[in-house]
Each structure stands twice: as structure tokens, then as C-alpha cells.
Amino acid sequence: MPAVYEAVGAGLGGASGTTAPVPVPAGVVAGKGVFVCLYLEANKTITPPAGDTWTLIGGAPVAGGSSIWSYVYWKRASGVDSGNYTFTWTGSTWRRGGAVRVGDMLATGDPVAAFDQAGDGASASTTPAVSVTTDEADQLLLLFPCCFNDAGWTSYTAGYTERLDNGEMAIATAVRATPGSTGSVTATSAGTGARTGTLVAVSEATSGGPVSLAGTSAATAGAAASLAAARPLAGSVGGAAAAVGSLARARPLGGAAAGTAAVVGAAAVARPLAGSVGGVSAASGALTVLGGGQLQGASGAASALSGALVVDRPLAGTVAGASALSAALFTDPPGSDDLAGESHGVSALSGALVVARALDGAVAAVSGHDAAPNIVGFPPPIADPLPPRSAGWRPRPTRVRTSAAAL
Numbered sequence: 001m002p003a004v005y006e007a008v009g010a011g012l013g014g015a016s017g018t019t020a021p022v023p024v025p026a027g028v029v030a031g032k033g034v035f036v037c038l039y040l041e042a043n044k045t046i047t048p049p050a051g052d053t054w055t056l057i058g059g060a061p062v063a064g065g066s067s068i069w070s071y072v073y074w075k076r077a078s079g080v081d082s083g084n085y086t087f088t089w090t091g092s093t094w095r096r097g098g099a100v101r102v103g104d105m106l107a108t109g110d111p112v113a114a115f116d117q118a119g120d121g122a123s124a125s126t127t128p129a130v131s132v133t134t135d136e137a138d139q140l141l142l143l144f145p146c147c148f149n150d151a152g153w154t155s156y157t158a159g160y161t162e163r164l165d166n167g168e169m170a171i172a173t174a175v176r177a178t179p180g181s182t183g184s185v186t187a188t189s190a191g192t193g194a195r196t197g198t199l200v201a202v203s204e205a206t207s208g209g210p211v212s213l214a215g216t217s218a219a220t221a222g223a224a225a226s227l228a229a230a231r232p233l234a235g236s237v238g239g240a241a242a243a244v245g246s247l248a249r250a251r252p253l254g255g256a257a258a259g260t261a262a263v264v265g266a267a268a269v270a271r272p273l274a275g276s277v278g279g280v281s282a283a284s285g286a287l288t289v290l291g292g293g294q295l296q297g298a299s300g301a302a303s304a305l306s307g308a309l310v311v312d313r314p315l316a317g318t319v320a321g322a323s324a325l326s327a328a329l330f331t332d333p334p335g336s337d338d339l340a341g342e343s344h345g346v347s348a349l350s351g352a353l354v355v356a357r358a359l360d361g362a363v364a365a366v367s368g369h370d371a372a373p374n375i376v377g378f379p380p381p382i383a384d385p386l387p388p389r390s391a392g393w394r395p396r397p398t399r400v401r402t403s404a405a406a407l
Contacts, residue, residue: 011166021084025101028081033105044089064194065121127197129184148193
């Protein structure tokens with residue numbers, strides 16, 4: 001869901017001093033975003049209010065020559081705010097300010113997706129142009145113009161709505177429907193003087209759900225949770241290393257998963273794989289191919305697997321070089337579907353190698369196996385012809401009747 005403008009506080013009036021008690025917008029509660037713009041007529045080292053962490057966008061004020069400086073801060077509220085946000089500094093100077101409340105902002109990390117700042121010390125009415133490139137649909141934009149003149153503001157770039165006109169400074173917002181460049185953004189003061197402009201793109205709270213990935217996710221390392229492509233992947237997932245959670249493809253993969261190493265959880269292909277799973281090493285969970293169609297290709301060189309390597313549908317190809325498997329290698333297609341190919345080079349298997357249907361091919365070079373290999377399929381095993389034996393059951397002697405003629 002995109003970040004949204006919700007409210008603006010009353011502007012802090014112009015006066016000289018060593019503090020800026022900026023009025024809090026209504027409705028600030030835990031999780032809300034707050035952005036504050038300060039206008040000062042001297043370059044000061046500012047101390048933000050105590051409590052929540054305030055971040056100065058750009059790390060420094062933007063200067064309009066040697067006449068004005070604007071500071072834009074943001075914070076994520078941890079609770080209910082009221083009263084004023086009081087910023088302090090040493091040495092009296094003229095100041096103004098204003099604050100805006102943002103909803104549905106990114107919940108953790110830096111919510112500033114992009115920003116641009118510019119200043120000009122010459123005397124004019126239009127702020128220097130600023131521009132950002134948005135990366136989300138319907139992305140919120142915040143504009144903070146300042147001018148060394150308290151005459152107020154007359155206009156903004158098309159699409160921007162004024163939220164606060166506070167003499168030397170103002171706040172305006174816009175929403176950009178599609179990702180891309182905003183182009184030049186300005187504001188025009190009713191007076192003239194040195195000017196600054198700051199434009200901020202705010203990141204949304206969530207990504208809005210899975211979308212199609214057309215291309216390649218390469219060299220993804222150190223994923224502590226899950227690496228997932230939840231829609232068709234046209235390309236490949238290459239070099240995904242040290243995934244502590246799960247590497248998953250929940251729809252057809254048109255390509256290959258290559259060089260997946262040290263998967264601590266599970267590497268799963270939940271639908272037909274058109275390609276190959278190659279070089280899967282040191283998986284401590286399970287490598288699984290599950291779905292409604294055949295595996296067209298090969299699962300090769302799966303080594304040091306401490307969970308289970310499972311092919312749950314007919315395998316048209318080869319399971320090759322699976323070594324040091326401490327659990328089980330299963331080929332378990334439903335019905336009487338055959339395994340058309342070979343399972344070979346399986347070594348040091350400490351669990352079970354099971355082919356639960358007819359095997360059209362060979363199981364070759366199974367070494368170091370300390371459990372029981374099973375090939376269960378066609379023809380079916382012969383059933384026990386005797387009835388179930390209850391406790392205390394003993395075989396009864398057989399009586400043979402003969403005739404006198406036979407004696």
C-alpha cells in the first residue's frame with residue numbers, strides 16, 4: 001500500500017530564538033511517519049527532540065547562498081505525540097517550521113526512497129528545480145520550499161497540492177502514479193529572495209504482493225529467511241548461497257537453478273521444472289520436486305544432503321552424483337508411472353533409497369548404504385497365503401485318511 005499524506009500541523013511562526021517548537025500534527029501514533037522542515041537564517045548545529053530517532057535528510061542543511069538554510073528531518077513515531085517537537089541550537093537566529101504526518105510509510109529502515117535538494121543565493125521568486133525518480137506506483141512526494149521572504153506562496157508545479165503556507169517556508173504534496181522521473185519541481189513565492197527546495201519520495205509500507213520477475217536473480221548470498229519467486233521466473237536464479245530459510249519457486253521455472261549451496265532449510269520446485277537443478281551442495285533440509293508434471297532434465301551432483309532428496313512425479317532424466325545423503329532419496333510417483341532414466345553414483349547413503357514404482361532404467365553404484373534399499377513396484381509383492389496369526393496360535397497336525405486297499 002502506498003504511503004499517503006494524512007495531516008499537517010500548524011506552522012511555527014517567525015521569530016528569533018534558540019529553539020523551534022514545531023506544532024505536532026493531529027493523529028500521530030505509533031508507526032506514523034513525521035517530516036519536519038525548519039527554515040533558519042543561520043547555519044546551526046541542531047539538536048532534535050529527545051525520544052524517537054530523528055534523521056536529517058542529506059545529512060546537512062541545504063543553503064540558499066549565505067542567507068538561509070533549510071533542514072528536513074524525518075522520524076517514525078513509537079507512540080502518541082502531542083504538543084510540539086522542539087529543536088534547539090546555540091545562538092539566536094530567525095526561524096520558522098512545519099510538520100507533516102504520513103501514513104502507510106515503510107515500517108522499518110529508511111523510508112526515504114529518493115530525495116533531491118537545491119539552493120540559490122540570488123534574489124528570485126521561484127525555487128531552484130529539484131527532481132527524483134520514483135520506484136513505486138502511486139508514490140507519495142513531499143515538497144519543502146523556502147524563500148528569504150515572508151510574503152507566502154503563489155504556485156507549485158502542476159499536480160502538487162499546498163498543505164501549509166507559512167511565510168518563508170511551505171509544504172506541498174503530490175502522488176506520482178507510475179514509477180519514473182518527476183521532472184523539474186518548483187514552487188513560486190509571492191516575494192523574492194534566496195531560495196531552497198527539497199523533494200522527498202516516501203517508500204510504501206509493503207511491496208503489495210508478488211509480481212512477475214522477468215530476468216535473473218543472481219548471486220544472492222546470505223539470505224536469512226526465504227528467497228522466493230512466487231510468479232513465473234523467465235531466467236534463472238544463480239549462485240544463491242547460504243540461504244538459512246527456504247529457496248522456493250512456486251510456479252514454472254523456465255531456466256535453471258544453478259550453484260545453490262548450503263541451503264539450511266529446503267530448496268523446493270513446486271511445479272514442473274523445465275531445465276535442471278545442478279550443483280546443489282550441503283543442503284541440511286530437503287530438496288524437493290513436487291508438482292503435476294514431469295521433471296524435464298536432471299538433478300545433478302547433490303552432495304552432503306542431511307535431509308531428503310525427493311522426486312514426487314515421474315523423472316525423465318537422471319539423478320546423478322548424489323553423495324553423503326544422511327536421510328532418504330525417494331522416487332515416489334503415483335500410480336504406475338515409471339522412472340525413465342537412471343539413479344546412479346549414490347554414495348554413503350545412511351537412510352533409505354526407495355523407488356516405489358517400476359524402474360525403467362538402473363540404480364547403479366549405490367555404496368556405503370547402512371539401511372535398506374527398496375524397489376517396490378511391479379510385479380507387486382506376493383501376499384502371505386496364511387491367515388493372520390493370533391496370540392497362542394499353533395499349527396494343527398494334518399490327518400491323512402487311507403483306505404485298506406492302499407495298505
